[in-house]
Amino acid sequence: MSFLFPAFLAGALAIAIPILLHFVRRQSAPPLAFSDLRFLRRAQSAAVRRRWLRDWLLLALRVAALLLLAAAFARPFYDATGLAGRPVTIVALDRSFSMAFPGMFERARAAARAAVAAAPAGDLVGVVTFDDRARVVAEPAPGRDAAVAAINRAAAGYGATGYAAALDAAAGVIGTREGRIVVVTDLQQSGWEAAAGGRVPREVAVTATVVEPAGDNLAVTAMEVTPAGAAAVVMNTAADDRPVRIELRAGGVVIEAEEMMLAPGSTDVVFDAALPPAGLLEVAVDDPGGLAADDRRYHLLGAADRLAVAIVGSAAAAFYLERALRAAADRERFSVRHLEPGGVSGAALEGVAAVWLLGTVGLERPAREQLAALVAAGAGLLVAAGPGLDPALAAELLGPDAGFAPAAPPPGNALAWSVQDARHPIFRAFGADPGALGQVRFARTQPMELTGGRVLATFSDGMPAIVEQEFGAGRLLLLASDLGNEWNDFPRRPAFVPFAHEVTRYLGARREQPRSRLVADAPPGVEPLPGAAVEPNGGRAIVLNVDPRESDPARMTAPAFEARVGRAAAAPVADAKGDDAATREAEQGWWWYAILAMAVLLVAESWLGRAVA
Amino acid sequence: MVVAPRPNELRYLDPAVIARIGSMELRARAIVEGFLSGLHRSPAQGFSVEFSEYRQYMPGDDTSLIDWKLYARSDRHYVKKFEEETNLECHLLLDVSGSMGYGSVGVTKQEYGAYLAASIAYLMNRQHDAIGLLAFADRIVQHLPASARPGHLRRLLLALDALRAERGSDLSKPLDRLAEALSRRGMAVLISDLLDDPAEVVRGLRHLRFRGVDVIVFHLLDPAELTFPFENAARFRDLETGAELTAVPSAVRARYLEEVQAFIALYRRELQLAGIDYCLVDTSQALDAALLAYLSARSRRC
Structure with missing residues (x-):
């Protein structure tokens, strides 16, 4: 028998109430003088003998009723293993590829086994292995053999460290029980850069067991194809220069090799060999004493999909934007098409991931609906105000939450704009100082009518200039001026082209399925190993690379790690495994029977009480 | 203010009413006079040294009672009548x-017993009997030797009036002491609730009886003791x-x-076996029942 909320059992102390009442009432009975107690005493002793059984039965019924009430609140359930309420020790073993220095993971396994052995005798012990993702490889059990066996089976993989995933999984397994988490890791600082999470209940102790790296490492942290050939970034974590041989391979054949003394830190390496038009390109560095997973980086030649972007508007309105996008179409891998509003159709929008809507003259209702459906399905849309945009038609397209008011009269002085959120991806080209955008002068703007949304830039009169809103699965940006050099001089400013590129990339990001992915982002059905792979659906070739952050040698201390662990006020919502007890309790539903039994006992107690009286 | 008793009113025999009368003497008088009037008082007339009156001879009268001197003077037959007199x-x-x-019920058993004792003393005093008083608890509290002198009754009544209930209880000791102290036959009237060891009490009474003393036991019990009418749980002290x-x-x-009831039956049985008169008295009842019991016992002895 186990309890989901054993704290409620403290309510069983209420059984003291009838006993206390008995004594209190006995003390509070009024004194009554009587001549002699001898007969009363004899009668009392006889009556007590008679009542003894009934009184004890009454007391037993009342106590049992209270116990059942407390038990019902504690939510009892039958745990065949008898383990549900016991404290849990979870050993979280880091299997990211930074643990793969020669001999390092064996030391990690030994440390994990030591943590298992050091677990308190009454604890259940489970094992979680983690990199980007966490996996429970040994469910909590009273014995240590399963945990040790799971540790012995574990091996370093190709993922990056993700402490949040590990802690979430461990906390989920512990659930509402008492517990402790021992994280066996190299304390890589980048392990905290992953997604949010990693919060464990306050009652769960988290300690880190450090496994020190075994030596220096060489890593290929980046690679790209350039017009002249290829370029790579190679990192040397040693404190001194190291002789190194770096090879560029195409289809497994070395097409260029560089031997050089590699300075500490990151070094750009440029290859000028002619690349084949298609196939697997690979940069490899020889590093027998370091990590193996980051010694190679892969690139798929000739397979890059271009981002299809459509510019909808008159030729005049689209003139500057079309040229800005076509100027770097090859480099940025844009496939640009200009559509007159009257020419918008399903076929014309086939494969389009980003749409610039610069005018609505001639944009018929079916075209508007197709545009809306495209964006709702995940594409991006930027709607720019201007002389060719009818606010009413735009409102039909955008719905009630976003739109433009009728154009405002020109302001006396030209307006500038300022960026409100410099970290937003559309301003990435301008770095931390988007001052180049401030040179743009706006002679005319168009007010927006919005419900919600995120203002990314404002005009100098305080009105929103660029606003972002969600639109179904897609992204929607509203620009309160035109891009055809009518209401402002933005198209003639240097900032225009990078702005157009970044916005296009941002708009199309949700529809774009990159060919090159991290191991952690391997699609379902693809084994998370670095190298070339084929997607199960469609058979598209992709390459998987390890996360370059994992090659970062920066480490943190164990106290800093433990202090970094987020604490939850209450136990987190347990996952399917951790919520096992709750599931069992819900399936069995014994608390109903406890309430029912309590009601029966109270009825019996009432009847017996009256009979005694 | 002293309330003069009206002899014809039986209600004065109610112990609660009697309790409101000022002094023990008045109470005793009220009880006895009321009791006797209730009986249509007919003092026994018998053979005594105390002359009462003459009555014309009637056929069947004892001829030895004819006053021959009066016959000589009046030539008529008269018989002498004498008031009954005892020397008990x-x-x-x-x-x-x-x-x-x-x-x-407004009167404690001790008060009721005092009224009863006073009434008996008053009755006996009317018959010129010697009366003594022995009040006791676990020791003798008051002892007045028997006497028939004028003024003794008053002393006895005053002593009864001054008595208050004590703490302890031991009946056998005063019974033994009285039995040892008595030099002549007499009569003992025990007024008690007998809440002591029955064996010891009976032994003491037997001792008294063995010394030739006629014993009458008035067993006083309060109605609450007889019926236990309480309803709510209580701490009985x-x-x-x-x-x-x-x-x-x-x-x-x-x-x-x-x-x-077993307790009462025990005393009733044991005392009967010992030749002792036993009278259970409910203190909520009028005193006449107890007095009747006394007189009944008294008549058997005389």
């Missing part, structure tokens, strides 16, 4: 132990020992009454 020594043994201080006992009356009543 009576000892009133009054229990004033703690349990006698209990009363649920013993008047003698101060001990407390929490009990639920409804739960113990039946058994309690059985115990009390």
Whole structure:
């Protein structure tokens, strides 16, 4: 028998109430003088003998009723293993590829086994292995053999460290029980850069067991194809220069090799060999004493999909934007098409991931609906105000939450704009100082009518200039001026082209399925190993690379790690495994029977009480 | 203000009414006069040294009672009549132990016993008997030797009036002491609730009886002791020992009454076997019943 909320059992102390009442009432009975107690005493002793059984039965019924009430609140359930309420020790073993220095993971396994052995005798012990993702490889059990066996089976993989995933999984397994988490890791600082999470209940102790790296490492942290050939970034974590041989391979054949003394830190390496038009390109560095997973980086030649972007508007309105996008179409891998509003159709929008809507003259209702459906399905849309945009038609397209008011009269002085959120991806080209955008002068703007949304830039009169809103699965940006050099001089400013590129990339990001992915982002059905792979659906070739952050040698201390662990006020919502007890309790539903039994006992107690009286 | 008793009113025999009368002497007088008037008083006339009156001879009269001197003077037959007179020594043994201080009907058993003792003393005094008083608890509290002198009754009544219930209780000791102290035959009237060891009490009374003393026992019990009418749970405190006992009356009543009846039956049986008159007195009842019992016993002795 186990309890989901054993704290409620403290309510069983209420059984003291009838006993206390008995004594209190006995003390509070009024004194009554009587001549002699001898007969009363004899009668009392006889009556007590008679009542003894009934009184004890009454007391037993009342106590049992209270116990059942407390038990019902504690939510009892039958745990065949008898383990549900016991404290849990979870050993979280880091299997990211930074643990793969020669001999390092064996030391990690030994440390994990030591943590298992050091677990308190009454604890259940489970094992979680983690990199980007966490996996429970040994469910909590009273014995240590399963945990040790799971540790012995574990091996370093190709993922990056993700402490949040590990802690979430461990906390989920512990659930509402008492517990402790021992994280066996190299304390890589980048392990905290992953997604949010990693919060464990306050009652769960988290300690880190450090496994020190075994030596220096060489890593290929980046690679790209350039017009002249290829370029790579190679990192040397040693404190001194190291002789190194770096090879560029195409289809497994070395097409260029560089031997050089590699300075500490990151070094750009440029290859000028002619690349084949298609196939697997690979940069490899020889590093027998370091990590193996980051010694190679892969690139798929000739397979890059271009981002299809459509510019909808008159030729005049689209003139500057079309040229800005076509100027770097090859480099940025844009496939640009200009559509007159009257020419918008399903076929014309086939494969389009980003749409610039610069005018609505001639944009018929079916075209508007197709545009809306495209964006709702995940594409991006930027709607720019201007002389060719009818606010009413735009409102039909955008719905009630976003739109433009009728154009405002020109302001006396030209307006500038300022960026409100410099970290937003559309301003990435301008770095931390988007001052180049401030040179743009706006002679005319168009007010927006919005419900919600995120203002990314404002005009100098305080009105929103660029606003972002969600639109179904897609992204929607509203620009309160035109891009055809009518209401402002933005198209003639240097900032225009990078702005157009970044916005296009941002708009199309949700529809774009990159060919090159991290191991952690391997699609379902693809084994998370670095190298070339084929997607199960469609058979598209992709390459998987390890996360370059994992090659970062920066480490943190164990106290800093433990202090970094987020604490939850209450136990987190347990996952399917951790919520096992709750599931069992819900399936069995014994608390109903406890309430029912309590009601029966109270009825019996009432009847017996009256009979005694 | 002294309330003069009206002899013809039986209500004065109600102990609660009697309790409101000022002095013990007046109470005794009220009780006895009321009792006697209730009986249509007919003082026994018999053979005594105290002349009462002459009556013309009627056929069937004892010829030895004819006053021949008067016949000589008047030539008529008259017979002499004498008031009955006794020369009895009576000892009133009054229990004033703690349990006698209990009363649920306005009069404690000790007060009731005092009225009864006073009434008997008054009655005996009218018959010129010698009366003594022995009040006791676990020791002798008051002792007045028997006497028929004028003024003795008053002393005795004053002593009764001054008595209050004590703490302890021990009947056998004063009974033994009285038995040892008596030099001539007499009569002892024990007024007590007998809440002591029955064996010891009976032994003491037998001792008294063995010394040739006629014994009458008035067993006083309060109606609450006889019926146990309590309803709510209470802590019952013993008047003698101060001990407390929490009990639920409804739960113990039946058994309690059985115990009390067994207690009464025990005394009734044992005292009858010892030739001792036993009279159970409910202190809520009028005193005439007790007086009748006394007179009945008295008549058997004389």
